[in-house]
Amino acid sequence: MxxxxxxxxxxxxxxxxxxxxxxxxxxxxxxxxxxxxxxxxxxxxxxxxxxxxxxxxxxxxxxxxxxxxxxxxxxxxxxxxxxxxxxxxxxxxxxxxxxxxxxxxxxxxxxxxxxxxxxxxxxxxxxxxxxxELQGMRMYVLSLVTAIFLPLSFLTGVFGMNVAGLPGTEEPNAFIHLMICMAAVALVACVLMIWKKWL
The missing domain is CATH 1.20.58.340 (Magnesium transport protein CorA, transmembrane region)
Known part of the structure; x- marks a missing residue:
């Protein structure tokens, strides 16, 4: 107008x-x-x-x-x-x-x-x-990290208990053996995930 x-x-x-x-x-x-x-x-x-x-x-x-x-x-x-x-x-x-x-x-x-x-x-x-898709990828990575650290958390929980009778409490090298065992568990979990093509 x-x-x-x-x-x-x-x-x-x-x-x-x-x-x-x-x-x-x-x-x-x-x-x-x-x-x-x-x-x-x-x-x-x-x-x-x-x-x-x-x-x-x-x-x-x-x-x-x-x-x-x-x-x-x-x-x-x-x-x-x-x-x-x-x-x-x-x-x-x-x-x-x-x-x-x-x-x-x-x-x-x-x-x-x-x-x-x-x-x-x-x-x-x-x-x-x-x-x-981005959220799914983040959740996927988080799930993989959880799957790797879940058995390690279980081991640290078991051996962190303050009760009598736990193996290795009297042995000086028990901590090193436990760390090697945990590293082996984490390695096996990673290899298994790669083999399954999850990683």
């Missing part, structure tokens, strides 16, 4: 009310085109990266919300323009052509916004999968 007002103040005045409406529709479509192009550039930037990270989750959700908001307003406008084109019989040939062109533009923008929303959803799914 401000652009149309500026044109009228500069004495660029439409010939009739329908030309004014078409001028307004064209300027709205131009603004929408800029917003749709900006969304497309943002998504292309995300898609061209080697890998999106957790900081991009907020930006992707913003892109999805923006595309959904634009589509919510564009879809009724497209239907209204189509209704004007079909039911207004007083349009000149040029006006009908211009109105049909703007209706097609709105339809194309609605389709591009649908595509942008789907692209953002795919990128968010990819990000969620990557986060889940």
């Amino acid at each position: 401000q652009d149309v007002k500026d044109e009228i103040e500069q004495s660029i005045i439409p010939d009739n009310p329908m030309d004014l409406v078409l001028d307004l529709i064209t300027k709205i479509a131009n603004r929408i085109s800029e917003a749709v192009d900006e969304l497309d550039e943002d998504l292309t930037s995300f898609e061209s990266r080697e890998g999106i990270n957790q900081q991009d989750r907020y930006q992707l959700s913003l892109v999805r919300r923006k595309s959904a908001a634009l589509r919510r307003y564009l879809s009724p406008q497209r239907d209204a323009l189509d209704a004007i084109y079909r039911f207004n019989k007083s349009l000149s040939q040029q006006q009908a052509f211009d109105l049909r062109d703007q209706t097609d533009r709105m339809t194309r923008y609605v389709e591009e916004l649908d595509l942008a929303r789907e692209r953002a959803m795919v990128l968010q799914d990819e990000l969620r999968n990557r986060i889940a």
Whole structure:
């Protein structure tokens, strides 16, 4: 509306009310085109990266919300323009052509916004999968470390008890023998995991 007002103040005045409406529709479509192009550039930037990270989750959700908001307003406008084109019989040939062109533009923008929303959803799914994969790898490494140190913890727990009758309490080299035994248990656990292809 401000652009149309500026044109009228500069004495660029439409010939009739329908030309004014078409001028307004064209300027709205131009603004929408800029917003749709900006969304497309943002998504292309995300898609061209080697890998999106957790900081991009907020930006992707913003892109999805923006595309959904634009589509919510564009879809009724497209239907209204189509209704004007079909039911207004007083349009000149040029006006009908211009109105049909703007209706097609709105339809194309609605389709591009649908595509942008789907692209953002795919990128968010990819990000969620990557986060889940990283968490799975961390849990896997933690499980392997636990599997190696569990028997060692058992041995240190048994030999750490202060009760009479434990073997090696009177022998000076018992600690060295226990450490060698624990190293052997850890080595056997590692070899077994490598053999099973867990490591």
